[in-house]
Amino acid sequence: MADAAAIAVEEAGRSGVPGLDGVALANWLAARLPEATGGVEIAPAAGGMSNPTFFITCGERRLVLRKKPPVVLSPAAHRIDREYRLLVAFAGSDVRAPAPVLYCDDASVIGTEFYLMERLEGVVSHDYALPGLDAAARRAAYPAMAGALAAIHRFDWQAAGLGDFGKPGNYFARQIDGWSRQWQQFAITDNPAVDRLEAWLRAELPEDDGCATIAHGDFRAANVMFRPDGSVSGVFDWELSTIGHPLADLGFCLQGWFLAPDENGGVAGLDLPALGIPTASEFVAAYYAAAPEMPRLTAFHVAFAMYRAAVGVSGVAVRARSGAVPDPAASAEASRFAQAYARAGLHAIDSGEF
Numbered sequence: 001m002a003d004a005a006a007i008a009v010e011e012a013g014r015s016g017v018p019g020l021d022g023v024a025l026a027n028w029l030a031a032r033l034p035e036a037t038g039g040v041e042i043a044p045a046a047g048g049m050s051n052p053t054f055f056i057t058c059g060e061r062r063l064v065l066r067k068k069p070p071v072v073l074s075p076a077a078h079r080i081d082r083e084y085r086l087l088v089a090f091a092g093s094d095v096r097a098p099a100p101v102l103y104c105d106d107a108s109v110i111g112t113e114f115y116l117m118e119r120l121e122g123v124v125s126h127d128y129a130l131p132g133l134d135a136a137a138r139r140a141a142y143p144a145m146a147g148a149l150a151a152i153h154r155f156d157w158q159a160a161g162l163g164d165f166g167k168p169g170n171y172f173a174r175q176i177d178g179w180s181r182q183w184q185q186f187a188i189t190d191n192p193a194v195d196r197l198e199a200w201l202r203a204e205l206p207e208d209d210g211c212a213t214i215a216h217g218d219f220r221a222a223n224v225m226f227r228p229d230g231s232v233s234g235v236f237d238w239e240l241s242t243i244g245h246p247l248a249d250l251g252f253c254l255q256g257w258f259l260a261p262d263e264n265g266g267v268a269g270l271d272l273p274a275l276g277i278p279t280a281s282e283f284v285a286a287y288y289a290a291a292p293e294m295p296r297l298t299a300f301h302v303a304f305a306m307y308r309a310a311v312g313v314s315g316v317a318v319r320a321r322s323g324a325v326p327d328p329a330a331s332a333e334a335s336r337f338a339q340a341y342a343r344a345g346l347h348a349i350d351s352g353e354f
Contacts, residue, residue, distance in 0.1 A: 020044075020054055020067075021110045028109050032102060035059040046126075051080055051239055056116065063101060067114035069319065081105070082165070083238040084115040086214070089160040094151040096232045122225035122233035127265035128256030128277070130221065133230060135276035140230030142278050143286040148224065148232040149253060150290035153213040153246040166243030168212035172304060175248070176201055179311045186314050190335070193342035194314075197307040200349060204300050211295050215244030219253050222265065240312075246294050250287055251305035254280050258306070258344035264337045299352050306345030313338040 022042050029036035035058035045053040045064065056063040066080050087100040098117040105113050123132035130138050157165065167174070180198055188194075216223075217240025225233040257280040259266025267277055278286070284297055313334050320331035 068112035138276035146286035
């Protein structure tokens, strides 16, 4: 039986999945999960340019693996250990997150640290139009997404032992300083709107209101899984999470209404009523219905979120040019998205429509 298991593990490692040593992973899993001794199937998941993501099947058990990329430009990025810690803390709470399974801090196994979580069932869409759902489900999905975000912000992070997960207070000032340093490191000259946004944000920086919650850091439609009826199955991609300000998340989630369909899957210009998609204002109202105690959203919060996104996506472009992202078109696409985010931030300032 041991020989048969060894053969199954070896065959699993010959799957030729780019970016992952299947043999080493299958051996590591077989020593820890009884289901893995009969063989492991590995397949790359769509997306995951920041932290490569893979689907792992061990018999009847379906898992998801997240790992660091081979090239890390910033020590503050790709903190999958923080992702895993959050999943452990969320277990049993109202936060819609996958159940954690295993964490590996030994980079020698597959080249970087990684973790596994249970694979949830549902529909994930890159586009805010949610093409995998019908109009009736979309009408339910957006309030459900707003409620899922509110649940994150209402989570008692102090009682969960996350007091050292971030620094409460002066969140926006610290974030602007940090993203500004990254922007200067990238030395990008073809997106002057980012510099305009930063100057406006520094001039309009509000006084700290003392509000501190878990901030997801990348909350958008693409990181939410929906069931066919529009309810939320799970929220993913927690690598940027910290103790922060809830309105950074809410402002970032509004990107869908500011961006066009070819600009990272926005819905600007589409017939929203026909699609069953609410307006940005209606989405914000749904959030406050679930979290009425949160501070009120302003143009500053939306502009900040778009600024941070523009700098963050620029980092993807830089990694792609370095060869860390295997898709040869990723650099140009990420640069285009960064420009769209920066324009959206300026639009939010000018229009105040959200």
